[in-house]
Amino acid sequence: MLKQAKGRIGRNAVLLALFEEEEEGKITAHLDNLQWRYCKGKVGSMELQKIVASVETAAKRNNVVNGELYREMHALYHAVVEAVQGVTRGQVELGDLMRTVGLRFAVVRGNPYENSKEGEWIAVALYGTIGAPIRGLEHETIGLGINHI
Structure with missing residues (x-):
């Protein structure tokens, strides 16, 4: 529970x-x-790999994940991709569709279950704007990804 x-x-x-x-x-x-x-951190790009790299780098530098452990990096990667799907409304493409994002992100790691045997989980939240690469032609967007570690 x-x-x-x-x-x-x-x-x-x-x-x-x-x-x-x-x-x-x-x-x-x-x-x-x-x-x-x-x-927490910020990223703006037309390239998805820059979003993933920014979140992963911040999480490693702030000791939210151990970059030496595949299991932790894999869980973080899937949480980021899930959050990006929310931001992009399921079409995980930006630059090829002439879209850009300006995002703030947060990564949280903890045990959200009363039973500690459920282990640790990681959540990635992305909030900001998405739209054409022209100032003023964007709107708010948000995405959330959660994965077990």
């Missing part, structure tokens, strides 16, 4: 991605209290 709402890993990742820097104090204190690992 999942923990209470405040222990939901996807919810926490989305909130962390949505909050501006001056607003994030409560959510980061909450994540620290849960003893969960997390990081």
